Amino acid sequence: MGRTRIGRRVVPNHPDVAQRARDARGEWFLAAVYPSFASGRSVAARIPRADLMPAYAPAGDFEAYEARHDAGTAVWVRYIAGLPKPAPRPSTMTYRVCDRGNGPGYTGLRIVMVTVAPECPVCGGPRGEGTSYRFHEDGDWFVVDRWTNPCGHLDEYRTVLAEYRHWAQILEKAERKAAERSAEAPDAGEFTAEVALLKAAASLVPGLQARQGAQLLGMQGQDEAARRIGEELATRSYRMSARQATQFLTELAAARAACHTCDDGRINYRSRDGEFVSLRCPRCRRDVIPVA
Numbered sequence: 001m002g003r004t005r006i007g008r009r010v011v012p013n014h015p016d017v018a019q020r021a022r023d024a025r026g027e028w029f030l031a032a033v034y035p036s037f038a039s040g041r042s043v044a045a046r047i048p049r050a051d052l053m054p055a056y057a058p059a060g061d062f063e064a065y066e067a068r069h070d071a072g073t074a075v076w077v078r079y080i081a082g083l084p085k086p087a088p089r090p091s092t093m094t095y096r097v098c099d100r101g102n103g104p105g106y107t108g109l110r111i112v113m114v115t116v117a118p119e120c121p122v123c124g125g126p127r128g129e130g131t132s133y134r135f136h137e138d139g140d141w142f143v144v145d146r147w148t149n150p151c152g153h154l155d156e157y158r159t160v161l162a163e164y165r166h167w168a169q170i171l172e173k174a175e176r177k178a179a180e181r182s183a184e185a186p187d188a189g190e191f192t193a194e195v196a197l198l199k200a201a202a203s204l205v206p207g208l209q210a211r212q213g214a215q216l217l218g219m220q221g222q223d224e225a226a227r228r229i230g231e232e233l234a235t236r237s238y239r240m241s242a243r244q245a246t247q248f249l250t251e252l253a254a255a256r257a258a259c260h261t262c263d264d265g266r267i268n269y270r271s272r273d274g275e276f277v278s279l280r281c282p283r284c285r286r287d288v289i290p291v292a
């Protein structure tokens with residue numbers, strides 16, 4: 001993934017980055033690292049619109065997001081012009097990792113399924129996909145995931161577990177809080193429980209982002225809500241707070257309840273040449289496999 005100078009400031013050379021991204025459609029490139037979060041966020045917001053960023057013109061050809069980087073705020077970009085659209089950025093990654101305990105003595109080995117952020121904690125680049133790795137230890141066979149981050153930074157099981165436990169604690173507190181307040185939970189149709197959880201989490205973590213909210217929902221197994229937020233994030237250039245996500249889920253539940261034009265998220269019809277076509281209902285936004 002490109003020549004990125006990690007650890008030092010990456011001096012923006014947007015024409016060069018844009019060219020490399022055009023040559024590798026769908027792949028994320030580190031465009032720049034800004035000392036301030038505000039600058040990074042502003043640049044990431046302007047790139048998709050090519051607003052004062054002529055290297056990324058015309059508007060709509062690029063996606064961008066800002067993320068924490070060891071030297072400040074990184075801006076990552078990818079070229080998305082043309083069809084089919086690349087899959088939206090995942091809101092979480094799930095891996096099976098080895099847990100050998102935190103204590104000094106050897107306590108044996110456990111395999112833990114962790115759901116963590118989709119970005120490298122060092123540079124904000126996308127994390128790699130896990131592949132199964134089977135190994136033998138103490139007379140037993142185990143399967144874990146191994147992955148390589150395209151940025152080249154190594155994710156250690158220890159730090160991934162710590163990240164997971166940090167969010168698992170927040171999830172536990174949010175679940176308790178949501179349960180205490182269940183009587184006053186606003187009606188969000190099929191997403192009432194998810195909205196209550198996000199509201200509780202947002203009150204515990206000031207400035208909670210929608211992406212982090214989706215991560216909590218994913219950890220809870222609320223994959224449908226987490227996926228829909230992930231999708232909406234892509235259309236909003238990856239900027240949405242957890243509170244805005246509660247609004248979005250409430251509106252989506254209402255739109256689904258009111259939709260009478262589709263059959264459980266599918267719009268089926270017979271085209272002029274006699275073929276049966278099944279499309280995704282744009283109002284309900286359920287995952288459907290189009291029947292060709």
Ligand SMILES: [Zn+2]
Pocket residue numbers: 120121122123124125149151152153
């Ligand atoms: Zn990295």
Ligand SMILES: [Zn+2]
Pocket residue numbers: 256259260261262263265266281282283284285
């Ligand atoms: Zn519908």
